[in-house]
Amino acid sequence: MGGTILLLALRSIARHKLRSFLTILGIIIGVGAVVTMVTLGKATTAAVQSQISALGTNILQIRPGQGFGRGGGGPRPPDFKPADVTAIANQVAGVTAVAPQAQATATAIYEGANWSTTVNGTTDASFTVQPWPLVAGRRWTPAEEQAGKAVCIIGNTVRQNLFRGGQAVGQRFRIGPISCDIIGVLSTRGQAGFGGDQDDVVAMPIKAVQRRFTGNRDVRLMLVGVDQAYSTAAVQASIQDLLRERRNITQGKDDDFFIFDTKQISDTLTGTTTLLTRIVAAVAAISLVVGGIGIMNIMLVSVTERTREIGIRLAIGAVAREVLMQFLVEAVALSCLGGLIGLVIAQLVILAITPLMQVPFLFDPQINVIAFATSAIIGVVFGYFPARRAASLNPIDALRHE
């Protein structure tokens, strides 16, 4: 019985290929759009998360000012002092290490090649707080760090521009006012999430940078490693209190520094992309409903057009339920077919678009199953009314229908 009805429905679909295709076009587009949008949204979220996690987790970054921008005008808030670094490291519970940074820009010269880059004065802690392994050479020793020796660890971009394919470690090159021994080469990190080449950098002990480049003992930025067992929010609050006190900020006044938590940024960005994904998916879902209405329209037209056929079926002994089921199964089979085609098209579109968007290709079984099930349900819901109408036709009138 069920097989017969399915056979009748499939025959009818096969007999009206163009009409069938036009009927399911809405479903194809709807399912295709929903699956594409949701999958691309998830891929974007995944890409953002991986970029953020490359910055390291459980890290607080502290900068003077009130955000990434300059904001407002007025005098720039002062940088931090070395004593601030020590204070945070020693007085705040849950801090594993503090890596201060002092930055300058300088031109690096080696034999004929020169390259303008960022000089980053820091301590050995920075390589562990935000793990950044070397591909060659070694890190500087505590003695070298303490003495502020001119030893450099260079990023890959600098290595390529100065040394091409050649050996960098052990060479001596000129950077700004000084000559520097290259003791190590950093592994490649690539583009930062916010633009800028992270590998275009020369790292050396902070004291060397302060003495020879910036001319003061200021610290521009601090990276604070937080113990896994502590909440970053609590540590952040402690540091905030400590710095307010040390920078003499009276009650009621705003901070003249800001602390940001990479995890918090990650959560915010993930939340944003997830929300956007949902909005776009909702819009796409509307097209799915419109597709369902399209099916209902065509099925209603089809019932009218096939009135005589229904009359024949009734005359030769089809019971109402069989006619109803035939049209219902036809509608469901059509919408499922549309759903399947939509899924296939979605995968193709995703495959084509992900490289352009620089996000990973991913197959999300959940949304595929949901979208397909939705197309089937649409078939049932929007197919029922026309099917009931067909089943309730009077055979005599139906046979007389021209």
Added chain:
Amino acid sequence: MLAARAGAGQGRAVASSADPLIRLRNVTKAYGSGATQFQALKGVDLDIQAGDFVAVMGPSGSGKSTTMNILGCLDVPTAGEFLFKGVHIERLDRDQRALLRRKYLGFVFQGFNLLARTSALENVELPLLYRGDEKKARRALAMGALEKVGLDQWWDHTPGELSGGQQQRVAIARAIVTQPDVLLADEPTGNLDSERSVEIMELLTDLNRASNITVLMVTHEPDMAAFARTVVHFKDGLVERIERGHQQGVVPEMR
């Protein structure tokens, strides 16, 4: 199955051999209501024996089509009794009547009413599909029916590729494929030229004789009614007269 179900509630046994296959008693049919009501049948009494070949004649509006619809279990009388094999059809619901049509009746229409874009074989298979026959049995029975009407060579042709006469033969094959007791034909030659008409009538006569199928045929052409054994004349919603034992081949007299 249906006869058992339908008969069960009636406390009346299956008809004895003397009873007619079809019995109409004081059947009326009214369409509409109130001032616009139209009385199509005004009390029809009619007995049809199994194996008969009946031509139903009469001017339009005489009630012959309404009677055929009732006999075909497509419609129910407003009042009166309709017994088919001793079962009160007027007491059956829509689906019971559909099952009865499926099992005992075959239909041939003036306009052929084949499914378009569907091969002759698939058209003939249709009643078997609803009956739930297996594919192999369907094929065999449908091909057998097509052979009976002389179209087994044309099984894969769609109605569009067949002549009117051939289409009507396919329709007849579809009507007899379930081996029904009664074949109801509503002006089966109305859309055909006289040569094809005679062929169709000869086919029906043959089926009536060889397969013992009771044939009920509406026609307004005396030449076609000439093939029947019984000719029923309708007028103004009543049976006007019945020519029983009509000599086949003789054109019935018109009044």
